[in-house]
Amino acid sequence: MPSPIRSKLPHLGMTIFSVMSQKALEHGAINLSQGFPDFPVPERLRALLAEAVHAGHNQYAPLAGEPMLREAIAAKVCALYGCALDAQAAITVTSGATEALFAAICAVVRAGDEVIVFDPAYDAYEPAVTLAGGHVRHLPLCPPNFRVDWDRVRDALTAHTRLIILNSPHNPTGAVFKPTDLEALAQITQSTDVLLLADEVYEHIVFDRCQHQSLLRHAELAARSFVVSSFGKTYHCTGWKVGYCIAPPRLTAELRKVHQYLTFSTMTPAQHAFAHFMTEEPEHYRQLPAFYQAKRDHFCAMLRRSRFRFTPTRGTYFQLLDYSELSTCNDVEYADQLLANAGVASIPISVFYQHPPPQQRLLRFCFAKTAPTLEQASARLCAL
Ligand SMILES: Cc1ncc(COP(=O)(O)O)c(C=O)c1O
Incomplete structure (x- = not known):
């Protein structure tokens, strides 16, 4: 046996x-x-995927993603969040946001590290932390509005805190960060080495004239963050499993070491299709x-x-x-x-x-x- x-x-x-x-x-x-x-x-996006397949874009994409797609992402992020990015060194296309989350966590969390997660939390975070040998410190979001209690976060930081995982707009509660949340986060983390992982897959789904508060809007936060998004959520194609991670070059270099052996690269024709569609129809998002x-x-x-x-x-x-x-x-x-x-x-x-x-x-x-x-x-x- x-x-x-x-x-x-x-x-x-x-x-x-x-x-x-x-x-x-x-x-x-x-x-x-x-x-x-x-x-x-969207019909045009489906056509672009078919065109990419027929045009022969069917072999491994570059590890970091098709340059054309990374340029399109950089242009969008610059227009929306005022964040100028080096597409070559700061953007990695991944097989869904799920892969980006896992790769970021694996890249930086070591045995014994603590990772702060806010409950209720999307269920992909904790298993990745556990596999990396880290410990999750759960902090509650405060009902009825499910806001972060930043004083509690400050009190929870220890010498072992490696990462804080944030998710706005938030699944499952629908809560969205306000500018004051980013200010509080910046203030709490400013003289620490704590890194941030921002799950922003619903970045384009915010209501009542609210603006999505991407960590990329805030230079100090962006300098210590992995920011993750998903084409599946934005273009109604969750089954294509394409996402991306934006991070400063020093963090991107570590993320790519994991990505390289997790999936190596992401579906090539879909990357071509997204690159063209983003440029042709920015109205969609x-x-x-x-x-x-x-x-x-x-x-x-x-x-x-x-x-x-x-x-x-x-x-x-x-x-x-x-x-x-x-x-x-x-x-x-x-x-x-x-x-x-x-x-x-x-x-x-x-x-x-x-x-x-x-x-x-x-x-x-x-x-x-x-x-x-x-x-x-x-x-x-x-x-x-
Ligand atoms: C908060 C959150 N993060 C990540 C993901 C995963 O995104 P993807 O399908 O691109 O892997 C989801 C999907 O439901 C989600 O809700």
Whole structure:
């Protein structure tokens, strides 16, 4: 008998997104759980991908990404955040934001290092820290607005703190940073060696005329940051798995050492397609806030007739709904009931906490869906 494998991640099961999507399939439920659109990729972008394949762009891309795409990213970041970048030395194209997050964490976290993460936290961060031998220090975001308590962050810093992982716009709560958050972060970290990892995959999905507060807007923060984004979220093509990481050359050099042996490079024809599309149609990402705000407003207007309570989300394509008036069950149980009885799949947010607040009754719903899908789901939710 071979001896059992001593798991490096013994407490980890399948991600909640796969679990709920699988259950949604089994129940034939409307899937508002996993964060992906049910509408098509822009037609021109699909055509550009096909053109790139036919033109023969099918072999390994350069390790750091196609120069044309990195130039397009640099131009966008300069226009939006006023940050001038050396595309050659500071931008790396990765196989989704997931790869960038993992590579950044592996590149800088050593055994015994501490990494600050804010709960509820997207579930990709902690396993990477654990595999790197680090320890996650969980700090809570403060309901009802899920803001960071910067005094608590200051108190949590130790000589071992290596990295703080930030996520704005925030999944699952939809909270977005304000300029004062960046100021506070800069002040707390200024005379330290702490590095920052900013997960900004929803950078183009902010509402109510808010501006996305990228760490790239703030020179002192940018100098110690990995900033990660995802083409999948911006161009409705999560299945293409293309993202990127922006970091100062000294950090990029370390990130690329990991990226080189994790995936080496990222799907070539997709990089060509994005490079052309970004240059041809910058309107796409400029119009994204209005596009998703209309969906948020439509979904929320319908849900006002329901017994769920909510504050319209400020960013991302996720809406939290409080079901306290409907049930006293915990959110994992209630998400299962909703799936089985109402045929709507959602995500219980307690799974994103080390210690979930016991009285919290919140589910996350993805509204990156067509109007008929949202109408059908809302009708079911309103009938409860
Ligand atoms: C906060 C956050 N970060 C990262 C990712 C992963 O992005 P990608 O699909 O580009 O790997 C997601 C996807 O849902 C996300 O919500």
